[in-house]
C-alpha cells in the first residue's frame with residue numbers, strides 16, 4: 208500500500224527494537240559504514256552493491272560530502288562560511304556560495320510554511336544555551352536578544368548571491384536543516400553511481416531508496432523516556448524520515464526540561480510535544496518540518512502537514528498520547544459494530 212509519495216507498507220504499533228533499528232543486514236553484498244563525529248552526530252550509510260569495492264568507494268564519496276557540508280555550515284567552526292556570515296552580515300552584504308545561498312532560501316521557505324516555527328535566526332538566542340554544560344541564558348539575556356530572532360531579518364539577494372542581516376544581534380544556525388540536506392546530497396551521490404537500494408542517516412534524519420529485496424526497511428520510533436522501548440514500527444520504502452525529540456540534547460533543572468529546540472517567539476525550549484517523526488519525499492523537507500509541533504503544538508502541526516499533501520507525521524504529546532496524520536492512522540482495533548447507526552465509527 209502506498210501512502211502518498213512516500214510509501215508505508217503498514218503501520219504496526221508494536222514494541223520492537225531500539226530507535227531507527229533497521230532490519231538486520233543478511234547478505235555480504237550489503238555494504239555499510241558508521242562514522243561518528245561528522246556534523247556532531249553519527250552518520251550511517253548502508254547500500255546494496257554488486258561490487259563490494261565500488262560500494263565502499265560510494266560510501267567514501269558520501270562521507271566526503273558530509274565533511275564538506277560540516278566544514279561549510281557548522282557554527283562551531285570559526286572558519287566556516289556560516290561563521291563568516293554571522294560575523295559580518297549585520298554590517299553589510301556577505302557574498303556566499305551557491306550551495307549555502309540555496310540552503311538559506313530553503314530555510315526561509317520552511318519558516319513560511321511553518322508559520323515561523325522553523326527559524327534559523329533562533330540562534331540569536333540559541334547560541335547562549337550549552338546543553339552539555341547545563342548552561343542557559345538568564346531571562347534578562349533572553350529578552351535582550353529576542354528581537355533579533357525573526358526570519359524576516361535575513362535578507363537574501365539573488366542577483367549578487369549575498370546575505371545580510373537587517374539588524375545587529377542576528378545569528379543563524381543550520382543545525383535544524385543541514386543534516387537533512389546532507390542526507391539528500393548523500394542519496395544523490397549514490398543514485399548517480401547507479402545505486403538503487405540504500406539508506407543514509409545523519410543523526411535523526413534518514414532517507415531510504417528502494418527496498419530490501421521485496422521487503423521494506425523497518426524503522427522504529429522510540430519512546431521519549433525509555434530509549435529501548437519502541438512505540439511504533441514503520442515499514443518504509445522510498446521515503447525520508449526525521450525524528451525530533453526533547454530527549455536528544457537537554458538538561459533537567461528543578462523538574463523543567465531545557466532542550467535544543469527553541470521557540471522563536473519566546474527564546475525558551477519549545478515543549479508542546481515530546482517527539483515528532485515526519486515522513487516526506489526528501490530529508491531536507493522532513494528535517495525542516497520536524498520541529499514544527501514542538502512550537503505550534505501537535506494539532507496545528509498536523510494541520511500544516513495535511514495541507515502540504517506529501518507529508519505524514521507521528522507526534523507524541525506530553526501526556527503520552529500519539530497523534531497521526533490521516534495517511535498513517537493505525538488500523539481500527541476491531542471490526543465496526545454492524546448494529547451501530549450509519550455514519551458512526
Ligand code: ADP
Nearest residue numbers: 324325326327329382383410411451467468469
Ligand atoms: P538533530 O540535530 O538531531 O537533527 P533536530 O532535527 O530536532 O535534531 O534539530 C534540532 C536542532 O535544530 C537544534 O539543535 C538547533 O540547532 C536547531 N533548532 C532549534 N530550534 C530551532 C527552530 N525553532 N528553528 C530551526 N532550527 C532550530
Ligand code: MG
Nearest residue numbers: 386411412494
Ligand atoms: Mg534533524
